[in-house]
Amino acid sequence: MRAAVALGGGHGLHATLSALRRLTDDVTAVVTVADDGGSSGRLRRELGLLPPGDLRMALAALASDDDSGRRWSELVQHRFGGTGALAGHAVGNLLLAGLMEVLGDPVAALDEVAALLGLRGRVLPMSRDPLDIEAEVTGLGSNGALIRGQVAVASTPGRVQRVWLRPERPRACSEALDAVKAADVLLLGPGSWFTSVIPHVLVPELREALITSPARRIVVLNLAPEPGETAGFSPEQHLAVLSQHAPELRVDAVIADVAAVPVPERLHRTAAAMLAPGGRVHLAPVAAADPAVPRHDPAALADALGVVLAELDTHTGPDARAGSVHTGAEPHGSVPGGQETRRSNPWR
Numbered sequence: 001m002r003a004a005v006a007l008g009g010g011h012g013l014h015a016t017l018s019a020l021r022r023l024t025d026d027v028t029a030v031v032t033v034a035d036d037g038g039s040s041g042r043l044r045r046e047l048g049l050l051p052p053g054d055l056r057m058a059l060a061a062l063a064s065d066d067d068s069g070r071r072w073s074e075l076v077q078h079r080f081g082g083t084g085a086l087a088g089h090a091v092g093n094l095l096l097a098g099l100m101e102v103l104g105d106p107v108a109a110l111d112e113v114a115a116l117l118g119l120r121g122r123v124l125p126m127s128r129d130p131l132d133i134e135a136e137v138t139g140l141g142s143n144g145a146l147i148r149g150q151v152a153v154a155s156t157p158g159r160v161q162r163v164w165l166r167p168e169r170p171r172a173c174s175e176a177l178d179a180v181k182a183a184d185v186l187l188l189g190p191g192s193w194f195t196s197v198i199p200h201v202l203v204p205e206l207r208e209a210l211i212t213s214p215a216r217r218i219v220v221l222n223l224a225p226e227p228g229e230t231a232g233f234s235p236e237q238h239l240a241v242l243s244q245h246a247p248e249l250r251v252d253a254v255i256a257d258v259a260a261v262p263v264p265e266r267l268h269r270t271a272a273a274m275l276a277p278g279g280r281v282h283l284a285p286v287a288a289a290d291p292a293v294p295r296h297d298p299a300a301l302a303d304a305l306g307v308v309l310a311e312l313d314t315h316t317g318p319d320a321r322a323g324s325v326h327t328g329a330e331p332h333g334s335v336p337g338g339q340e341t342r343r344s345n346p347w348r
Contacts, residue, residue: 012191017061018298027121056092064118201246
């Protein structure tokens with residue numbers, strides 16, 4: 001059975017985890033801890049704790065699929081209404097905040113909630129300390145501007161050029177480092193690119209572990225640019241800015257939705273600069289059938305991940321790591337030569 005680690009935050013990480021749990025029980029989520037908005041931001045400011053929202057969503061994604069797991073998952077995701085002090089708070093955020101204070105350790109608090117949800121896997125913060133994101137943004141003035149905070153970066157009307165963390169060299173969560181080093185498969189994305197995905201390569205110990213890991217590294221691209229931080233970005237621009245922030249990072253595969261890549265050749269050219277020998281671009285229909293809300297379909301993404309891992313495992317000969325690029329969008333799930341891409345589960 002393969003050990004998989006998914007790094008990200010928010011709805012994007014939720015989608016990756018929902019796909020991975022269809023393939024293996026050995027899943028670890030490593031979650032960004034820079035949120036400063038909404039319920040998470042309020043608890044962070046008032047209590048000085050890690051923002052719990054992205055951690056809560058990852059826990060819900062990996063909750064057991066039995067009656068108890070579904071009930072607890074629904075509860076931790078429930079938000080209070082009304083106009084009082086609790087309005088907008090998610091139950092899981094309050095539960096995590098309380099456990100962090102009682103136990104004095106965010107990892108122990110996450111493990112306690114994981115036990116309640118009958119978790120298939122584990123959820124860990126990328127750092128035990130709350131972090132802040134700063135960004136260099138153009139289009140806000142003649143000389144550009146520096147802005148601070150996840151919400152500010154995510155909603156900026158300017159164009160984000162680069163981001164960094166405060167403190168600039170935060171310590172990584174040791175359990176997260178251990179998980180990355182022991183993984184067979186590492187996944188980055190999808191998610192808010194500058195505020196949920198790239199922060200993981202800005203933690204020095206975590207970036208080094210990602211770069212030196214013998215695991216297969218896979219990047220899952222977003223379905224569409226997000227208003228604010230990636231407005232107008234093409235798929236290849238997402239990949240280019242990731243490479244800009246972690247130029248030493250090499251990946252074995254890039255997965256993108258076939259309908260979200262208008263000019264595949266451009267993505268291929270950009271990907272070639274960061275693909276490991278034998279790496280590939282895999283285009284597949286991984287979007288959910290809901291045009292109003294761009295989101296990945298967990299079953300389709302799981303299929304794409306299974307195909308990619310099977311192909312990477314198959315190419316073990318002397319030419320296996322020669323830097324190939326594959327488009328898995330030929331009439332539904334076939335590769336050149338007519339070979340079916342649906343193979344036995346390579347995760348077990």
